[in-house]
Amino acid sequence: MTAPVFDRMAIIGIGLIGSSLARAVRAEGLARSIVCSDANPEHAARAKALGIVDEATTDPAEAAAGADLVMLCVPIGAYGSVAATIAPALKPGAILTDVGSVKQAVIEAVTPHLPEGVHFVPGHPLAGTEKSGPDSGFAALFPGRWCILTPLPGTDDTATRTVADLWRACGMTVERLEPDHHDRVLAITSHLPHLIAYTIVGTATDLEDHLRHEVIKYSASGFRDFTRIAGSDPTMWRDVFLNNREAVLDCLQRFTEDLTALQRAIRRGEGDVLFDLFTRTRAIRKGVQDARQA
Amino acid sequence: MTAPVFDRMAIIGIGLIGSSLARAVRAEGLARSIVCSDANPEHAARAKALGIVDEATTDPAEAAAGADLVMLCVPIGAYGSVAATIAPALKPGAILTDVGSVKQAVIEAVTPHLPEGVHFVPGHPLAGTEKSGPDSGFAALFPGRWCILTPLPGTDDTATRTVADLWRACGMTVERLEPDHHDRVLAITSHLPHLIAYTIVGTATDLEDHLRHEVIKYSASGFRDFTRIAGSDPTMWRDVFLNNREAVLDCLQRFTEDLTALQRAIRRGEGDVLFDLFTRTRAIRKGVQDARQA
Ligand SMILES: NC(=O)c1ccc[n+]([C@@H]2O[C@H](COP(=O)([O-])OP(=O)(O)OC[C@H]3O[C@@H](n4cnc5c(N)ncnc54)[C@H](OP(=O)(O)O)[C@@H]3O)[C@@H](O)[C@H]2O)c1
Ligand SMILES: NC(=O)c1ccc[n+]([C@@H]2O[C@H](COP(=O)([O-])OP(=O)(O)OC[C@H]3O[C@@H](n4cnc5c(N)ncnc54)[C@H](OP(=O)(O)O)[C@@H]3O)[C@@H](O)[C@H]2O)c1
Numbered sequence: 027m028t029a030p031v032f033d034r035m036a037i038i039g040i041g042l043i044g045s046s047l048a049r050a051v052r053a054e055g056l057a058r059s060i061v062c063s064d065a066n067p068e069h070a071a072r073a074k075a076l077g078i079v080d081e082a083t084t085d086p087a088e089a090a091a092g093a094d095l096v097m098l099c100v101p102i103g104a105y106g107s108v109a110a111t112i113a114p115a116l117k118p119g120a121i122l123t124d125v126g127s128v129k130q131a132v133i134e135a136v137t138p139h140l141p142e143g144v145h146f147v148p149g150h151p152l153a154g155t156e157k158s159g160p161d162s163g164f165a166a167l168f169p170g171r172w173c174i175l176t177p178l179p180g181t182d183d184t185a186t187r188t189v190a191d192l193w194r195a196c197g198m199t200v201e202r203l204e205p206d207h208h209d210r211v212l213a214i215t216s217h218l219p220h221l222i223a224y225t226i227v228g229t230a231t232d233l234e235d236h237l238r239h240e241v242i243k244y245s246a247s248g249f250r251d252f253t254r255i256a257g258s259d260p261t262m263w264r265d266v267f268l269n270n271r272e273a274v275l276d277c278l279q280r281f282t283e284d285l286t287a288l289q290r291a292i293r294r295g296e297g298d299v300l301f302d303l304f305t306r307t308r309a310i311r312k313g314v315q316d317a318r319q320a
Numbered sequence: 321m322t323a324p325v326f327d328r329m330a331i332i333g334i335g336l337i338g339s340s341l342a343r344a345v346r347a348e349g350l351a352r353s354i355v356c357s358d359a360n361p362e363h364a365a366r367a368k369a370l371g372i373v374d375e376a377t378t379d380p381a382e383a384a385a386g387a388d389l390v391m392l393c394v395p396i397g398a399y400g401s402v403a404a405t406i407a408p409a410l411k412p413g414a415i416l417t418d419v420g421s422v423k424q425a426v427i428e429a430v431t432p433h434l435p436e437g438v439h440f441v442p443g444h445p446l447a448g449t450e451k452s453g454p455d456s457g458f459a460a461l462f463p464g465r466w467c468i469l470t471p472l473p474g475t476d477d478t479a480t481r482t483v484a485d486l487w488r489a490c491g492m493t494v495e496r497l498e499p500d501h502h503d504r505v506l507a508i509t510s511h512l513p514h515l516i517a518y519t520i521v522g523t524a525t526d527l528e529d530h531l532r533h534e535v536i537k538y539s540a541s542g543f544r545d546f547t548r549i550a551g552s553d554p555t556m557w558r559d560v561f562l563n564n565r566e567a568v569l570d571c572l573q574r575f576t577e578d579l580t581a582l583q584r585a586i587r588r589g590e591g592d593v594l595f596d597l598f599t600r601t602r603a604i605r606k607g608v609q610d611a612r613q614a
Contacts, residue, residue, distance in 0.1 A: 215542060219546055224582070224597060225578050227604050229575045237504065241508055245611065246465060246466070247448075247506065247513075256602075257602050257605030280523050293569060297397075297562055306525055307525065308550075314543075314544055314547045
C-alpha cells in the first residue's frame with residue numbers, strides 16, 4: 027500500500043467522525059489541504075480554531091469545489107440534500123465517499139445526484155463513541171478497527187482502492203461487502219444493541235421516582251453499560267433506524283421471539299432452558315474474544 | 321468503624337466471590353483462620369493451593385463448625401440444602417451471612433433451617449465479573465462498590481453492624497434496603513440487562529452460518545459489550561432468574577411494551593418518537609455519570 031496524498035480533501039460534517047478523520051489525515055500527512063463544512067456554524071468555526079482543518083465554511087458546495095476527495099460525515103438523513111447541493115461543485119474525476127452507518131439507503135440517497143465522471147465509493151469505518159461534535163474526535167479512533175467499503179457494480183476500481191488506502195493509512199483494516207449484507211450484519215452487531223439499550227434505559231426513566239433514584243445509584247451491576255450506549259447521539263441514531271428499517275425490524279422480530287421464549291421459561295420455572303441458552307452464549311463469547319482485533 | 325477480626329471465618333463456595341472475599345480478608349487481616357468448603361473438590365483443593373484459605377473441605381458442615389462468621393457464596397439454588405447441612409454445626413452466637421444476588425428467595429430458603437441463637441444477616445456485594453471459579457477472584461473486586469444488607473425485623477443489630485464493618489474493611493460502601501426493594505432494584509439494574517444480553521447473543525447464535533461469522537468478526541460495534549455480559553456463569557444466572565421471578569417478569573413486561581412502541585415507530589417512520597426517547601435517555605446517562613462511584 028502507498029498512502030494516498032490528496033491535494034484538497036473536503037469533509038462535510040465535522041462532528042465526531044469527521045473531526046477524527048481530519049485529525050488522522052493531518053497526523054499522517056494525507057492531504058495538502060483539508061477543508062470542511064458543517065451546517066452548524068459553531069462546529070465549523072471550532073474545527074478551524076482547533077487547527078484540524080485549513081478552511082471551514084457552512085456551505086458544503088464551497089468546501090467540495092475543487093476537492094479531489096469529498097467525505098460525507100453528516101447524519102444519514104442529511105445525505106440527499108447535501109448530495110444535491112454539492113453535485114454541481116464536484117470536479118470531474120473527484121471521489122465522493124462517506125462514513126454512514128447504513129449503506130443501502132445512503133446509496134439510494136446519493137446516486138441520483140451523482141454527476142458524470144465522479145466516483146462514488148460508499149464506506150463505513152466501524153469505529154465510534156457515544157460522543158458527538160468536533161471536540162470529541164481523536165485520530166486514535168481508527169487504528170486496529172475495521173472499515174467496510176460497499177462499492178457498486180459500476181464503481182471505478184482505482185477509486186475504491188484509493189479510499190481503501192486512505193483508511194489503511196489511518197490504521198484501519200479494510201474489507202468489502204455487498205451493501206445489503208453490510209446492513210444486515212450491522213443491524214445485529216450495532217443497531218439492535220443500540221435500540222435495546224435505548225429501550226431499557228427508557229424503561230428505567232419511567233419508573234416510580236424512588237425506584238429510579240436507586241436504579242441510578244446502583245447502576246454498576248450491568249445497567250451502566252447500557253446507559254453509555256443509550257447516551258449516543260439522538261439525530262444520528264434516529265436516522266440509522268429510519269434508514270435501515272427492514273433489517274432492524276427483521277432482527278428485532280427474531281430477538282422478541284427469543285425473549286418471549288425465555289420469559290415463558292422463567293414463568294414456568296424451566297431452569298434447563300435457561301441453562302442451555304446461557305451455556306450456548308458462552309461459546310459465542312469465546313468466538314468474539316478469539317476474533318478480537320488488536 | 322473498627323475492622324472486625326474473626327477467629328474462624330467459614331466461606332461456603334470458593335468461586336469468584338468467595339475467593340475474592342478470602343483474598344480481601346487475608347490482605348486486611350480480618351480473620352485468624354479462614355476455612356472454606358466447596359462441592360467441587362478441585363475448587364476446594366485449588367483454594368488451599370493458592371494459599372487464600374487455611375483449610376479446605378468439600379463438607380460445608382465441617383467448614384462451618386466452630387466458625388464465628390459463615391459466609392454463603394454458592395449459587396442461590398444451593399442455599400436451602402447448604403443451610404440444612406450446616407445448621408447443626410453452627411455454634412450459638414455465630415453470624416450467618418451471604419452474598420447472593422437475590423434476597424427474598426434466599427431468606428425464604430435459609431430461615432427455616434436457622435438454629436436458635438444464630439444471627440442471619442442477608443447481604444449482597446454489588447461487585448462481580450463474568451468469570452467464575454477460585455482462580456478468577458481478586459481482592460480489588462470490592463473497593464469503591466456498594467454492598468447492600470437486607471436485615472430482617474428480628475435481626476440482631478450488633479450482628480448487622482459486624483457484617484457491615486467486614487464489607488467496609490474490604491473497601492465497600494454499605495447500605496440497607498428492604499429485601500423486596502433490593503430485588504426490584506436489582507431486577508432492573510442487573511437481572512434484566514443480563515437476560516437481554518443472553519437473548520441477543522442467543523439470537524445471533526441462531527443466524528445463518530455466514531451471517532453469524534460476520535457478526536462475530538464485526539462485533540466491536542456494540543454487540544461485544546453484550547457478549548461479555550452473556551458470557552456470565554450459567555448456573556448462577558439460571559438461579560437468579562428462577563429466584564427473582566416476579567420482579568424480573570414485571571420489568572421484562574415493561575421493557576417489552578416499550579420495545580414494541582419503538583418497533584411501531586420504526587415501522588411507521590416516526591422519527592420524532594425515536595428522537596424524543598433518545599434525548600430522554602441521555603439525561604439518565606448523565607445521572608449515572610454523576611452518581612458514579614470512585
Ligand atoms: N458515532 C459513531 O459511532 C459513528 C460510527 C461510524 C459512522 N458514523 C456515521 O458518521 C456520520 C456522522 O456521525 P457523527 O457521530 O460524527 O455525528 P456528529 O458528531 O453529530 O457529527 C455530525 C456533524 O454534522 C453536522 N450536520 C448535521 N446536519 C448537517 C447537514 N445537513 N449538513 C452539514 N452538516 C450537518 C452536525 O451538526 P449538529 O450537531 O449541529 O447537528 C455535526 O456537526 C453519520 O452518518 C453516522 O452514521 C457514526
Ligand atoms: N458473579 C457475580 O457477578 C456475583 C456478584 C455478586 C454476588 N454473586 C453471588 O455470589 C454467589 C456465588 O457466585 P460466584 O460468581 O462466586 O459463582 P462461582 O464462581 O461459580 O462460585 C460458586 C462456587 O460454589 C460451588 N458450588 C456450587 N454448588 C455448591 C454447593 N451445593 N455447595 C458448595 N459449593 C457449591 C461452585 O462449584 P462448581 O463451579 O463446580 O459448581 C463454585 O466453586 C451466587 O449466589 C451469586 O448470586 C455473584
